[in-house]
Amino acid sequence: xxxxxxxxxxxxxxxxxxxxxxxxxxxxxxxxxxxxxxxxxxxxxxxxxxxxxxxxxxxxxxxxxxxxxxxxxxxxxxxxxxxxxxxxxxxxxxxxxxxxxxxxxxxxxxxxxxxxxxxxxxxxxxxxxxxxxxxxxxxxxxxxxxxxxxxxxxxxxxxxxxxxxxxxxxxxxxxxxxxxxxxxxxxxxxxxxxxxxxxxxxxxxxxxxxxxxxxxxxxxxxxxxxxxxxxxxxxxxxxxxxxxxxxxxxxxxxxxxxxxxxxxxxxxxxxxxxxxxxxxxxxxxxxxxxxxxxxxxxxxxxxxxxx
Numbered sequence: 137x138x139x140x141x142x143x144x145x146x147x148x149x150x151x152x153x154x155x156x157x158x159x160x161x162x163x164x165x166x167x168x169x170x171x172x173x174x175x176x177x178x179x180x181x182x183x184x185x186x187x188x189x190x191x192x193x194x195x196x197x198x199x200x201x202x203x204x205x206x207x208x209x210x211x212x213x214x215x216x217x218x219x220x221x222x223x224x225x226x227x228x229x230x231x232x233x234x235x236x237x238x239x240x241x242x243x244x245x246x247x248x249x250x251x252x253x254x255x256x257x258x259x260x261x262x263x264x265x266x267x268x269x270x271x272x273x274x275x276x277x278x279x280x281x282x283x284x285x286x287x288x289x290x291x292x293x294x295x296x297x298x299x300x301x302x303x304x305x306x307x308x309x310x311x312x313x314x315x316x317x318x319x320x321x322x323x324x325x326x327x328x329x330x331x332x333x334x335x336x337x338x339x340x341x342x343x344x345x346x347x348x349x350x351x352x353x354x355x356x357x358x359x360x361x362x363x364x365x366x367x368x369x370x371x372x373x374x375x376x377x378x379x380x381x382x383x384x385x386x387x388x389x390x391x392x393x394x395x396x397x398x399x400x401x402x403x404x405x406x407x408x409x410x411x412x413x414x415x416x417x418x419x420x421x422x423x424x425x426x427x428x429x430x431x432x433x434x435x436x437x438x439x440x441x442x443x
Contacts (some may be wrong), residue, residue: 167392169196169418174216177414178223182389185225188402189410192230192268192388193220195238196415197366203248206239206339210252212415217259227264232411234270235280248282257291268359271297273326274304274333281308286318295359299324300343301333309347313354320348320359321386345370352378352385359409361388363397371407382406394396 153395168178195212199234220226233256239248253329257267261428269284271277284296295318298305302324314318323340330333334340351358352374368387375385386407389398403410 143331168390169415172416173250173414174219174420176217176440177412178219178225180414181220181225181229182223182292182410184410184412187399189398189408190228190230190386191412192232192432193411194234194270194411194413197238197417198234198272198414199240199241200237201241203239203242206237206248206252208217208244209237213256213397217233217256217263217265220265221263230266230268230409232268232270234272235283236272236276240279240283246279246283249279250286253283253287254290256286257294261291261293263363266293266295266318266319267291267297268297270324271299274328277302277308278303281312287314288315292316293318295320295357296320298347299326299330300338300347302334303334305343305347305420306350309350309354309356312356316355316357318357318359320361321351322361341367343432349374352380356383359388360385361390361411363394364378364388365397368397368401372404 154234170176177193179237181193184191193216195209195216197209197212199207200209209269213233216231217226222228232308235249236255238252239245242248253267253269259265259269267287269280269287271280284294287294296312297320298308300323309319321344323344334343341364344362348358348367348371351360352371358371358375360367362368362371366371370388381404386409387401388409388411389401391410391412396406398410
Protein backbone atom coordinates (compact mmCIF):
# COMPACT_ATOMS: atom_id res chain seq x y z
CA UNK A 137 0.00 0.00 0.00
CA UNK A 138 2.81 2.44 0.90
CA UNK A 139 4.66 1.62 -2.31
CA UNK A 140 1.55 2.28 -4.41
CA UNK A 141 0.95 5.59 -2.65
CA UNK A 142 4.52 6.75 -3.25
CA UNK A 143 4.45 5.69 -6.91
CA UNK A 144 1.26 7.73 -7.39
CA UNK A 145 2.93 10.66 -5.65
CA UNK A 146 5.87 10.41 -8.06
CA UNK A 147 3.59 11.76 -10.82
CA UNK A 148 1.61 14.21 -8.66
CA UNK A 149 2.31 17.94 -9.07
CA UNK A 150 0.70 18.69 -5.71
CA UNK A 151 2.81 16.08 -3.91
CA UNK A 152 5.92 17.38 -5.64
CA UNK A 153 5.32 20.92 -4.39
CA UNK A 154 4.76 19.61 -0.86
CA UNK A 155 7.95 17.52 -0.79
CA UNK A 156 10.09 20.26 -2.35
CA UNK A 157 8.82 22.76 0.22
CA UNK A 158 10.34 20.78 3.10
CA UNK A 159 13.67 22.52 3.87
CA UNK A 160 15.54 19.32 4.73
CA UNK A 161 14.43 17.38 1.64
CA UNK A 162 17.52 18.42 -0.31
CA UNK A 163 19.80 16.94 2.36
CA UNK A 164 18.04 13.59 2.07
CA UNK A 165 17.95 13.68 -1.74
CA UNK A 166 21.73 14.10 -1.71
CA UNK A 167 22.01 10.52 -0.51
CA UNK A 168 20.54 9.26 -3.80
CA UNK A 169 21.41 12.11 -6.20
CA UNK A 170 25.01 13.38 -6.05
CA UNK A 171 24.21 16.82 -7.43
CA UNK A 172 22.33 19.00 -9.88
CA UNK A 173 25.21 19.91 -12.21
CA UNK A 174 27.34 18.05 -14.72
CA UNK A 175 30.46 18.96 -12.76
CA UNK A 176 29.02 17.30 -9.64
CA UNK A 177 28.12 14.17 -11.62
CA UNK A 178 31.62 13.93 -13.11
CA UNK A 179 33.18 14.39 -9.67
CA UNK A 180 31.03 11.52 -8.37
CA UNK A 181 32.10 9.37 -11.34
CA UNK A 182 35.74 10.07 -10.50
CA UNK A 183 35.14 9.03 -6.88
CA UNK A 184 33.57 5.79 -8.06
CA UNK A 185 36.47 5.07 -10.42
CA UNK A 186 38.96 5.58 -7.60
CA UNK A 187 37.35 2.70 -5.71
CA UNK A 188 37.09 0.31 -8.65
CA UNK A 189 33.47 1.08 -9.61
CA UNK A 190 32.25 2.02 -13.06
CA UNK A 191 29.21 4.27 -13.56
CA UNK A 192 26.10 4.63 -15.66
CA UNK A 193 24.99 8.26 -15.56
CA UNK A 194 21.42 9.46 -15.97
CA UNK A 195 20.53 13.10 -16.63
CA UNK A 196 17.28 13.24 -14.70
CA UNK A 197 14.17 14.12 -16.67
CA UNK A 198 11.32 12.33 -18.41
CA UNK A 199 7.99 12.91 -20.18
CA UNK A 200 9.32 15.73 -22.38
CA UNK A 201 6.38 17.02 -24.43
CA UNK A 202 8.02 19.52 -26.81
CA UNK A 203 10.82 19.33 -29.35
CA UNK A 204 12.86 22.08 -27.68
CA UNK A 205 12.88 20.12 -24.43
CA UNK A 206 13.97 16.93 -26.19
CA UNK A 207 16.81 18.76 -27.92
CA UNK A 208 17.86 20.30 -24.61
CA UNK A 209 18.10 16.81 -23.07
CA UNK A 210 20.14 15.57 -26.02
CA UNK A 211 22.49 18.52 -25.58
CA UNK A 212 22.76 17.84 -21.85
CA UNK A 213 24.01 14.31 -22.59
CA UNK A 214 26.45 15.55 -25.24
CA UNK A 215 27.78 18.05 -22.69
CA UNK A 216 28.07 15.29 -20.10
CA UNK A 217 30.12 13.13 -22.49
CA UNK A 218 32.43 16.07 -23.24
CA UNK A 219 32.89 16.67 -19.50
CA UNK A 220 33.65 13.00 -18.85
CA UNK A 221 36.26 13.04 -21.61
CA UNK A 222 37.86 16.23 -20.25
CA UNK A 223 38.06 14.62 -16.81
CA UNK A 224 39.65 11.49 -18.25
CA UNK A 225 36.89 9.14 -17.12
CA UNK A 226 34.81 8.65 -20.27
CA UNK A 227 36.20 5.28 -21.36
CA UNK A 228 34.29 2.45 -19.72
CA UNK A 229 31.49 4.71 -18.50
CA UNK A 230 27.88 4.33 -19.60
CA UNK A 231 25.11 6.88 -20.05
CA UNK A 232 21.51 5.89 -19.37
CA UNK A 233 18.82 7.51 -21.53
CA UNK A 234 15.09 7.77 -20.91
CA UNK A 235 13.60 7.90 -24.39
CA UNK A 236 10.62 9.90 -23.12
CA UNK A 237 13.17 12.65 -22.42
CA UNK A 238 14.44 12.31 -26.01
CA UNK A 239 10.99 13.04 -27.51
CA UNK A 240 9.45 9.55 -27.62
CA UNK A 241 5.96 10.84 -26.73
CA UNK A 242 5.89 13.55 -29.41
CA UNK A 243 4.15 13.16 -32.78
CA UNK A 244 6.61 11.09 -34.83
CA UNK A 245 8.29 10.47 -31.48
CA UNK A 246 9.99 7.21 -32.46
CA UNK A 247 11.94 8.95 -35.22
CA UNK A 248 12.78 11.95 -33.03
CA UNK A 249 13.91 9.88 -30.05
CA UNK A 250 15.95 7.58 -32.29
CA UNK A 251 17.69 10.51 -33.95
CA UNK A 252 18.58 12.13 -30.64
CA UNK A 253 19.75 8.84 -29.14
CA UNK A 254 21.84 8.11 -32.23
CA UNK A 255 23.63 11.44 -31.87
CA UNK A 256 24.46 10.56 -28.28
CA UNK A 257 25.60 7.07 -29.34
CA UNK A 258 27.93 8.53 -31.96
CA UNK A 259 29.54 10.80 -29.37
CA UNK A 260 29.79 7.95 -26.88
CA UNK A 261 31.39 5.62 -29.42
CA UNK A 262 34.15 8.14 -30.09
CA UNK A 263 35.00 8.20 -26.36
CA UNK A 264 34.76 4.51 -25.49
CA UNK A 265 31.47 4.95 -23.64
CA UNK A 266 28.38 2.77 -23.88
CA UNK A 267 24.70 3.74 -23.87
CA UNK A 268 21.75 2.07 -22.13
CA UNK A 269 18.10 2.81 -22.92
CA UNK A 270 16.24 2.98 -19.63
CA UNK A 271 12.78 1.41 -19.45
CA UNK A 272 9.73 3.33 -18.32
CA UNK A 273 6.12 2.21 -17.88
CA UNK A 274 4.68 -0.75 -19.80
CA UNK A 275 3.19 1.40 -22.57
CA UNK A 276 6.69 2.30 -23.80
CA UNK A 277 8.27 -1.17 -23.86
CA UNK A 278 7.65 -2.08 -27.51
CA UNK A 279 8.90 1.28 -28.75
CA UNK A 280 11.97 1.24 -26.50
CA UNK A 281 13.00 -2.27 -27.51
CA UNK A 282 12.49 -1.45 -31.20
CA UNK A 283 14.63 1.68 -30.91
CA UNK A 284 17.31 -0.34 -29.13
CA UNK A 285 17.37 -2.92 -31.94
CA UNK A 286 17.56 -0.14 -34.53
CA UNK A 287 20.45 1.61 -32.78
CA UNK A 288 22.42 -1.63 -32.32
CA UNK A 289 22.75 -1.94 -36.11
CA UNK A 290 25.26 0.92 -35.95
CA UNK A 291 26.18 0.86 -32.25
CA UNK A 292 26.32 -2.72 -30.92
CA UNK A 293 27.05 -1.47 -27.40
CA UNK A 294 23.52 -0.08 -26.92
CA UNK A 295 21.76 -1.81 -24.03
CA UNK A 296 18.14 -2.23 -22.99
CA UNK A 297 16.52 -2.53 -19.58
CA UNK A 298 14.00 -5.26 -18.74
CA UNK A 299 11.66 -5.21 -15.73
CA UNK A 300 10.74 -8.51 -14.10
CA UNK A 301 7.47 -7.21 -12.66
CA UNK A 302 6.07 -7.31 -16.23
CA UNK A 303 4.56 -10.60 -17.40
CA UNK A 304 6.09 -10.13 -20.84
CA UNK A 305 9.74 -10.05 -19.74
CA UNK A 306 10.56 -13.78 -20.16
CA UNK A 307 9.45 -13.49 -23.78
CA UNK A 308 11.54 -10.35 -24.25
CA UNK A 309 14.63 -12.16 -22.91
CA UNK A 310 14.03 -14.96 -25.40
CA UNK A 311 13.51 -12.47 -28.24
CA UNK A 312 16.77 -10.67 -27.41
CA UNK A 313 18.78 -13.90 -27.25
CA UNK A 314 20.97 -13.93 -30.33
CA UNK A 315 21.44 -10.15 -30.35
CA UNK A 316 24.35 -10.15 -27.86
CA UNK A 317 22.65 -7.12 -26.31
CA UNK A 318 23.64 -5.60 -23.01
CA UNK A 319 20.61 -6.12 -20.74
CA UNK A 320 20.10 -4.42 -17.39
CA UNK A 321 17.73 -6.50 -15.29
CA UNK A 322 15.59 -4.63 -12.75
CA UNK A 323 12.47 -5.46 -10.79
CA UNK A 324 10.60 -2.36 -11.99
CA UNK A 325 9.91 0.93 -10.24
CA UNK A 326 6.68 1.96 -11.98
CA UNK A 327 3.17 1.29 -10.70
CA UNK A 328 1.66 -1.09 -13.26
CA UNK A 329 -1.85 -2.57 -13.58
CA UNK A 330 -2.54 -6.17 -12.60
CA UNK A 331 -3.35 -6.97 -16.22
CA UNK A 332 0.31 -6.60 -17.24
CA UNK A 333 2.41 -6.98 -14.09
CA UNK A 334 2.92 -9.01 -10.93
CA UNK A 335 1.51 -7.23 -7.89
CA UNK A 336 3.05 -9.33 -5.11
CA UNK A 337 6.68 -8.83 -4.13
CA UNK A 338 7.21 -12.59 -3.88
CA UNK A 339 6.08 -13.02 -7.49
CA UNK A 340 8.36 -10.23 -8.71
CA UNK A 341 11.28 -11.76 -6.80
CA UNK A 342 10.65 -15.19 -8.30
CA UNK A 343 10.43 -13.67 -11.77
CA UNK A 344 13.76 -11.93 -11.12
CA UNK A 345 15.40 -15.22 -10.14
CA UNK A 346 14.18 -16.93 -13.30
CA UNK A 347 15.31 -13.98 -15.41
CA UNK A 348 18.82 -14.21 -13.93
CA UNK A 349 18.90 -17.88 -14.93
CA UNK A 350 17.72 -17.11 -18.47
CA UNK A 351 20.15 -14.24 -19.01
CA UNK A 352 23.17 -16.18 -17.81
CA UNK A 353 22.51 -18.95 -20.36
CA UNK A 354 21.81 -16.49 -23.21
CA UNK A 355 24.33 -14.71 -25.43
CA UNK A 356 23.40 -11.36 -23.86
CA UNK A 357 25.65 -9.39 -21.51
CA UNK A 358 23.75 -9.49 -18.18
CA UNK A 359 23.75 -6.42 -15.96
CA UNK A 360 22.19 -7.59 -12.71
CA UNK A 361 20.75 -4.51 -11.02
CA UNK A 362 19.89 -5.41 -7.42
CA UNK A 363 20.82 -4.73 -3.80
CA UNK A 364 19.47 -8.09 -2.64
CA UNK A 365 22.33 -10.33 -1.41
CA UNK A 366 20.32 -13.47 -2.23
CA UNK A 367 19.88 -12.34 -5.83
CA UNK A 368 23.57 -11.48 -6.05
CA UNK A 369 24.51 -14.92 -4.75
CA UNK A 370 22.25 -16.50 -7.35
CA UNK A 371 23.82 -14.41 -10.12
CA UNK A 372 27.34 -15.44 -9.09
CA UNK A 373 26.27 -19.08 -8.95
CA UNK A 374 24.48 -19.06 -12.31
CA UNK A 375 27.33 -17.16 -13.99
CA UNK A 376 29.76 -19.81 -12.80
CA UNK A 377 27.50 -22.63 -13.95
CA UNK A 378 27.22 -20.99 -17.39
CA UNK A 379 31.01 -20.65 -17.63
CA UNK A 380 30.96 -16.86 -17.61
CA UNK A 381 34.04 -14.98 -16.48
CA UNK A 382 33.77 -11.80 -14.42
CA UNK A 383 34.31 -9.84 -17.64
CA UNK A 384 31.14 -11.31 -19.16
CA UNK A 385 28.58 -9.85 -16.77
CA UNK A 386 28.27 -7.17 -14.10
CA UNK A 387 26.39 -6.02 -11.02
CA UNK A 388 24.67 -2.64 -10.91
CA UNK A 389 23.44 -0.71 -7.89
CA UNK A 390 21.83 2.68 -7.30
CA UNK A 391 23.98 5.49 -5.99
CA UNK A 392 23.72 5.90 -2.24
CA UNK A 393 21.67 2.80 -1.46
CA UNK A 394 24.25 0.12 -0.57
CA UNK A 395 27.81 1.48 -0.76
CA UNK A 396 29.21 -1.19 1.57
CA UNK A 397 27.67 -3.95 -0.52
CA UNK A 398 29.11 -2.32 -3.64
CA UNK A 399 32.58 -2.56 -2.13
CA UNK A 400 32.00 -6.20 -1.22
CA UNK A 401 31.26 -6.94 -4.88
CA UNK A 402 34.40 -5.09 -5.98
CA UNK A 403 36.55 -6.88 -3.41
CA UNK A 404 35.21 -10.23 -4.68
CA UNK A 405 36.56 -9.38 -8.14
CA UNK A 406 33.21 -8.84 -9.86
CA UNK A 407 32.40 -5.92 -12.13
CA UNK A 408 30.46 -3.25 -10.23
CA UNK A 409 28.66 -0.32 -11.88
CA UNK A 410 26.84 2.42 -9.97
CA UNK A 411 23.72 4.05 -11.43
CA UNK A 412 24.43 7.75 -10.91
CA UNK A 413 21.55 10.20 -11.57
CA UNK A 414 21.91 13.95 -11.48
CA UNK A 415 20.03 17.12 -12.33
CA UNK A 416 17.33 19.43 -11.05
CA UNK A 417 14.44 17.14 -12.03
CA UNK A 418 15.06 14.75 -9.14
CA UNK A 419 11.56 14.46 -7.66
CA UNK A 420 10.18 11.48 -9.62
CA UNK A 421 13.39 9.49 -9.21
CA UNK A 422 13.53 10.23 -5.49
CA UNK A 423 9.93 9.15 -4.88
CA UNK A 424 10.46 5.87 -6.72
CA UNK A 425 13.49 5.15 -4.53
CA UNK A 426 11.31 5.67 -1.46
CA UNK A 427 8.66 3.37 -2.93
CA UNK A 428 11.12 0.55 -3.52
CA UNK A 429 12.29 0.03 0.05
CA UNK A 430 10.60 0.87 3.39
CA UNK A 431 14.09 1.48 4.81
CA UNK A 432 14.43 4.46 2.48
CA UNK A 433 11.21 5.96 3.85
CA UNK A 434 12.48 5.46 7.41
CA UNK A 435 15.75 7.17 6.46
CA UNK A 436 13.79 10.13 5.03
CA UNK A 437 11.60 10.47 8.12
CA UNK A 438 14.57 10.24 10.51
CA UNK A 439 16.34 13.00 8.61
CA UNK A 440 13.28 15.25 8.78
CA UNK A 441 13.07 14.87 12.57
CA UNK A 442 16.73 15.76 13.17
CA UNK A 443 17.55 19.28 14.31
